[in-house]
Amino acid sequence: MVSVMIELNNEIARQEMRCEQFIIHVRENGCAAEGEVERMYLLALLEDLAKLKGERQRREDEKEFEQAA
DSSP states (O other), X not given: OHHHHHHHHHHHHHHHHHHHHHHHHHHHTTTSTTXXXXXXXXXXXXXXXXXXXXXXXXXXXXXXXXXXX
């Protein structure tokens, strides 16, 4: 379980970095013709990040529940 959480936290950190880098890219190229596609891609990255964070929260809650039992 610990290694799974470490891997999950590492994946979240990588996804956060991808999002931050892409946000900078989108801001720099906001007026470009491909801007709409880039914003859609950014939205997908952020949705993936939200899912990862939700999974981490679910696992943390599950662990707390098991320890309380």
